[in-house]
Amino acid sequence: xAIKIGILGYGNLGRxxxxxxxxxxxxxxxxxxxxxxxxxxxIQTQSAKVASVDEIQNWTDKIDVLIVCGGSATDLPKxxxxxxxxxxxxxxxxxxxxxPEHFANVDKSAKEGxxxxxxxxxxxxxxxxxxxLYANAILTEGKDYTFWGKGVSQGHSDAIRRVEGxxxxxxxxxxxxxxxxxxxxxxxxxxxxxxxxxxxxxxxLKEGADAAKVEKEIKNMPNYFSDYDTTVHFISQEExxxxxxxxxxxxxxxxxxxxxxxxxxxxxxxxxxxxxxxxFTSCVLLAYARAAYRxxxxxxxxxxxxxxxxxAYLSAKSGEELRATML
Amino acid sequence: xAIKIGILGYGNLGRxxxxxxxxxxxxxxxxxxxxxxxxxxxIQTQSAKVASVDEIQNWTDKIDVLIVCGGSATDLPKxxxxxxxxxxxxxxxxxxxxxPEHFANVDKSAKEGxxxxxxxxxxxxxxxxxxxLYANAILTEGKDYTFWGKGVSQGHSDAIRRVEGxxxxxxxxxxxxxxxxxxxxxxxxxxxxxxxxxxxxxxxLKEGADAAKVEKEIKNMPNYFSDYDTTVHFISQEExxxxxxxxxxxxxxxxxxxxxxxxxxxxxxxxxxxxxxxxFTSCVLLAYARAAYRxxxxxxxxxxxxxxxxxAYLSAKSGEELRATML
Numbered sequence: 035x036a037i038k039i040g041i042l043g044y045g046n047l048g049r050x051x052x053x054x055x056x057x058x059x060x061x062x063x064x065x066x067x068x069x070x071x072x073x074x075x076x077i078q079t080q081s082a083k084v085a086s087v088d089e090i091q092n093w094t095d096k097i098d099v100l101i102v103c104g105g106s107a108t109d110l111p112k113x114x115x116x117x118x119x120x121x122x123x124x125x126x127x128x129x130x131x132x133x134p135e136h137f138a139n140v141d142k143s144a145k146e147g148x149x150x151x152x153x154x155x156x157x158x159x160x161x162x163x164x165x166x167l168y169a170n171a172i173l174t175e176g177k178d179y180t181f182w183g184k185g186v187s188q189g190h191s192d193a194i195r196r197v198e199g200x201x202x203x204x205x206x207x208x209x210x211x212x213x214x215x216x217x218x219x220x221x222x223x224x225x226x227x228x229x230x231x232x233x234x235x236x237x238x239l240k241e242g243a244d245a246a247k248v249e250k251e252i253k254n255m256p257n258y259f260s261d262y263d264t265t266v267h268f269i270s271q272e273e274x275x276x277x278x279x280x281x282x283x284x285x286x287x288x289x290x291x292x293x294x295x296x297x298x299x300x301x302x303x304x305x306x307x308x309x310x311x312x313x314f315t316s317c318v319l320l321a322y323a324r325a326a327y328r329x330x331x332x333x334x335x336x337x338x339x340x341x342x343x344x345x346a347y348l349s350a351k352s353g354e355e356l357r358a359t360m361l
Numbered sequence: 362x363a364i365k366i367g368i369l370g371y372g373n374l375g376r377x378x379x380x381x382x383x384x385x386x387x388x389x390x391x392x393x394x395x396x397x398x399x400x401x402x403x404i405q406t407q408s409a410k411v412a413s414v415d416e417i418q419n420w421t422d423k424i425d426v427l428i429v430c431g432g433s434a435t436d437l438p439k440x441x442x443x444x445x446x447x448x449x450x451x452x453x454x455x456x457x458x459x460x461p462e463h464f465a466n467v468d469k470s471a472k473e474g475x476x477x478x479x480x481x482x483x484x485x486x487x488x489x490x491x492x493x494l495y496a497n498a499i500l501t502e503g504k505d506y507t508f509w510g511k512g513v514s515q516g517h518s519d520a521i522r523r524v525e526g527x528x529x530x531x532x533x534x535x536x537x538x539x540x541x542x543x544x545x546x547x548x549x550x551x552x553x554x555x556x557x558x559x560x561x562x563x564x565x566l567k568e569g570a571d572a573a574k575v576e577k578e579i580k581n582m583p584n585y586f587s588d589y590d591t592t593v594h595f596i597s598q599e600e601x602x603x604x605x606x607x608x609x610x611x612x613x614x615x616x617x618x619x620x621x622x623x624x625x626x627x628x629x630x631x632x633x634x635x636x637x638x639x640x641f642t643s644c645v646l647l648a649y650a651r652a653a654y655r656x657x658x659x660x661x662x663x664x665x666x667x668x669x670x671x672x673a674y675l676s677a678k679s680g681e682e683l684r685a686t687m688l
Contacts, residue, residue, distance in 0.1 A: 050620070053620060053621050054620065057501045057502055057620070058501055130688065133684055133685070133688050134681070134684055134685055137684060154688055159688045161495065161499075161629075163687055163688045164495070164672055165631075166687045167672050167673070167675070167676055167683060167687050168488065168491070168672060168675065170676065170687065171648040171651075171672075171675035171676040171677075172488075172641070172644045172645050172648050172675075173641075173644060174384045174385055174644075174677075175384055218634075293377070293380060293381065293384070293637060293640040293641065293643075293644060294380050294637070294640055297636075298635075298636035298637040298640055299636045300633070300634065300635045300636060300637075300640075300641050301632075301633070301634040301635075302488075302632075302633055303630075303631070303632045303633075303634075304492075304630070304631050304632075305628075305629075305630045305631075306627070306628070306629055306630075307545075307627065307628040307630075308625075308627045308628075309624075309625035309626050309627060310620060310621070310625040310627075313620040313621055313625055313627075314499070314500075314620065314627050316620075317499045317500060317501075317620060318499050321498040321499055324498075339684060339688055340672070340688075341671065341672050341673040341680065341683050341684070341687075341688070342671050342672075342673055342680070343671055343672075344668065344669050344670055344671045345491055345494050345495060345498075345667070345668050345669075345670075345672075346494070346668040346669055348494070348495065348498035348499075349494055349497065349498040350498075350501075353668065353669070354461070356494060356668050357460055357461055357464060357666060357668070358460070358461055360490055360493045360494050360497065360668075361457065361460050361481055361486045361490045361666055361667075361668070
């Protein structure tokens with residue numbers, strides 16, 4: 035029998051999970067929960083229901099795992115602790131500094147309900163974190179590097195759009211090639227923020243807006259752009275829609291380490307190149323939903339992260355099959 | 362108190378484990394077991410004993426984990442099942458086709474003794490296997506590629522040295538750059554053996570040997586070279602010793618997959634670039650020794666592989682530290 039998945043929130047991520055379920059025949063979409071009027075939502079899966087989040091507590095015996103697809107700023111800190119006592123639960127909480135607090139809140143709730151929750155699932159945090167851990171456990175002497183991009187940063191794109199005179203905009207984060215090369219060569223460079231990434235902005239101006247003023251304001255924006263070499267291109271809305279409507283992303287995690295008193299150097303590198311950031315993230319969420327379901331069946335409860343999940347739990351294949359085909 | 366490690370077999374791998382222990386203060390080397398005369402063995406660790414393998418059963422309460430550093434052809438199939446009932450045990454069994462059989466033998470023995478054994482640890486099988494599993498669980502529609510090198514293949518170097526007229530030799534396995542590029546570009550090529558790797562041989566001839574004959578014999582050797590584009594360079598023993606005495610290796614695991622009915626493509630890539638194959642492998646073995654020790658303390662027993670071990674068990678850091686610093 036397929037694992038019954040519930041999706042809470044039907045934005046890019048929720049739609050991505052629905053899409054991932056179609057690629058995983060051991061899972062099925064039971065329901066999508068929304069804060070909007072359910073009738074206003076069109077989903078792709080005919081067999082699944084759309085329900086108001088206010089009725090979610092009626093679904094506890096019809097859903098094996100709830101995947102919470104809200105944002106980390108305001109949604110997940112409330113939703114995950116609230117629902118982890120009712121459902122096995124997956125979220126993609128990505129505010130790195132607040133993970134310990136979020137973990138504690140979700141853990142308390144999940145233990146209360148006897149459920150399994152896995153938080154901060156995705157690629158960073160998620161697959162990148164895993165690779166940092168594995169690489170650090172193996173090469174205990176060394177240096178870590180994470181590069182992001184080339185890809186669209188939603189936060190930086192939002193920041194551009196808040197600038198006066200801007201009609202629309204997209205921002206790409208781009209790793210600096212020379213920095214990456216130095217790391218790959220085992221040079222262990224010390225890299226400042228500016229030396230690791232550049233930021234490229236594509237901006238559509240409102241009619242009559244002052245391009246020079248907009249460019250200056252973007253480039254000097256603290257936290258977002260002032261610490262980076264930023265390029266601003268002004269283009270038409272048509273051009274933006276045509277060439278920049280995707281949500282690609284990716285990045286690279288490296289550990290440059292040594293053995294035998296520094297005599298021998300080793301580089302471990304993990305990279306992702308993604309046409310669709312939310313669709314890939316959704317695939318990771320669904321694999322961990324499978325793990326949460328299995329762990330729950332084994333009697334586990336409480337909050338976990340990707341660090342706590344044995345890899346075999348993620349695959350639909352049996353241990354025997356995995357050993358015979360992938361080891 | 363440090364985890365007490367025993368090493369069985371003091372070749373490249375055994376020496377590598379000793380070296381890794383010095384980088385991991387939560388572990389200590391208790392003893393090296395050898396089939397040679399113990400007095401003939403010089404080890405680096407003053408506090409550790411050298412003992413005959415015939416006395417290994419006297420060490421069951423003085424060693425937490427035994428790392429078996431023998432070869433996969435004849436040593437490990439006997440040693441691991443034999444000692445898994447006496448010790449928590451790690452091996453690097455790498456004959457992919459025989460893993461299911463080896464697993465069954467070790468599992469029986471480990472369960473009998475109430476011990477934890479983790480087999481086929483290293484980078485392939487090992488870290489590469491893990492990356493195949495993670496990538497397949499995430500991108501369920503896609504294609505896998507593994508490239509090896511640039512690096513020294515011990516098996517192929519041995520094969521060269523068995524050719525009549527050859528005094529010494531080293532063989533490098535090299536991934537074909539154009540094949541790698543096609544995979545990275547998401548072209549999902551079908552690649553033959555010859556299209557994925559080339560083989561480069563550095564050969565020292567015995568006096569009076571016929572170079573043309575040796576080259577022909579190498580290039581036509583079935584299984585080892587006949588399916589590859591092979592280059593043979595004849596050099597002096599001095600040159601070989603000076604430029605080819607290292608044991609570098611590495612490789613790349615890729616999965617090229619798609620989501621949303623093939624609309625969006627994604628590439629997951631994991632690569633290793635290693636100055637010393639045995640020293641890196643040893644670091645992986647030691648991290649899994651830590652995991653075996655902890656699992657055993659929790660009451661687990663039986664044979665496991667890297668697929669069954671939650672990543673957090675590999676790190677000396679606590680779950681709390683890991684979440685705060687690496688997630």
